[in-house]
Amino acid sequence: MKTAPISIQRGGGDTPDRTESFEVPYSEGMSVLDALIWIRNNADPSLAFRYSCINANACKECVLKVDGKTDYACTARLDEQGVTIGPLTNKTLIRDLVVDTLPPKERLDSLGR
């Protein structure tokens, strides 16, 4: 079985900053999001990332850095050389690949209490 190496910048929450690597089963045409979902389901269920519509590029939630460039995980294609994935760098990190992308008026913290 072919595999592709995926390096992921992790950290945030109560965990240390680190880079972790995973060998993910590779099939032609697969997306970066396919690889992340495989990692959560099969290698490390603690990996955090955002996604909703899975494959349609409709929700725009899965935006992150692929080899340093801002991209959507659902449309960025993998190849056998693999990729390095990290969170957006211009937003507050919450955990792993999740940053605080919520619009200001949709935040629980924004409510006057």
Next chain:
Amino acid sequence: MTEEPIHLETDVLVVGAGGAGMYAAIAAARNGANVLLLDKSLIGRGGATIMAQMTVAVAVGEQTPDHWTHHLADTLNAGRGLCDEELAAILCREGPERIREMDEWRVGWTREDGHMKQVMAPGHEIPRCVFVDFLNTGPAVAKTLRTRVARTDGITKISNLSVTDLVVEDGRVRGAVALDLNGGRAVTIAAGAVVLAAGGLTRLYQRNSASVNMGGESYALALRAGADLIDMEFVQFFPIGHLAPRLVGMDPIMWDPFRYKLGGRLLNGNQEEFIEKYGASDSGTYTAPRDVTSYAIFKEVEAGRASPNGGAYLSFTHLDEATLREAFGPVINRLACNGIDLTKRPIEVAPIAHYHMGGIRVTPEMATTVPGLYASGEAVGGANGANRLSGNAITEALVFGERAGHFAAQAATNKVWNSSWADDAVGDIETMAPDSGNAPTFGELFGELQNLMWQKVGLLRTGEKLEQALSRIREMQAQDLPRMRPQNKGPFALGVQEWFDLRAALATAETIALTALNRTESRGAHQREDLPDTEESQTHNQCVRLSGGTLTLESVPVRRTEFEKVALGATE
């Protein structure tokens, strides 16, 4: 000790912010209520609406003369005798008002010669479906409603807040408990009325067109609150979901609009047309009903006449590039990026779980059997009977959303809260199972459930397969779920959410398997290989409810309504 949960108060709580939820929020606010609109993902970006690419069925009669009674007749015909006719009539009668309101809000329905363009769709007698080019209906509807929500006073929005339980006390819904994903903590919400608008369950199936938050949450929340569900055995399989080659950045339902506009030919692995063998006609016209087409593809695959990846071919090779570009513009470039040239090669398609006809049982006011609890959109069961007419899902989201918000606002006067009512549900969030070393993971269990539902509770069912599925689902509820443990806690620890996802998925899956087992006939989307005939004696709906921890079933007569098709004016 854990910290006190954050507490919120509102008149109307709307759970889920797709088309139905956003419309409900707008309508509730218009009727004077303060509204809290929540989504587990982002407001107006999760759920099914934004995924819809085309066709909203509505009798606006702009393309050819039409009347809502004709839309109703087609809806009831598609529903194979089981539509709640009052709900279906509301959907068809109020559809034009909602579609025109969306038009005023500048959704941008595609126009031709100064009128809304309406196209033919399977099961409709006349061209009735409006849309937004190109493949942009859902995103345009979602964006328009997001803007309206933002401009409506009285609506508070919160994203990444996932309702895990409703709070019911003295026979009335009093609010909810939710998990704040970003903070990893429990939130309690007091509400005068609650609208469940997080419908859909197709994520329970291995092949699906779902977003990640269409895993049956609304049905499970309603069930746990003591409400009735109806028609849970009827899951719609979309016949021509994309199968191969691998396509990213597009919804797998996308070939539907291609067929509306361009026809296309559906062929088996031997390059032969085959729908005629199953009693429908389809050659280049796309008029065969969805349930017949799905069945026909499965049967061809079973007979060894599958395309290479296990489905059927869909061919547009008889069309030239100019025709394709005129119909779909930039979409043709997106296909090229995926290595697809429709003029050269057919693509492969196969049935895919797409929509749920069943759902929460409601009155015409969208009230459930639990006072104070309302439902809207795909979460509602009954309007579409045993098979949904194409194009009715967005119409239903808008019409039922508006009504649910309207009536929930009127019912939201009686707000009482006692924090102790929420203790158990808050405890569920804060106290997860202890680490037992070899506990099953969410990935394993959810994957198994999706496979089980696809193989045994899918398109072609038998009593034996359904019994096996039911027994395993119950075992997973009793033994696996209590042992499953999140891998971490705190901000964006998805494992906590996933525990609730699995709980909801299993509860919903059980209702599908049980009602499917109990319906000893084949009808619409429910096909029993061991019982292939439709039985007149089973022209009734099945209701299911949770009492004392066990599901109970009840057969109820179909709600009928009197109507006559209004004569249409002469066509041009």
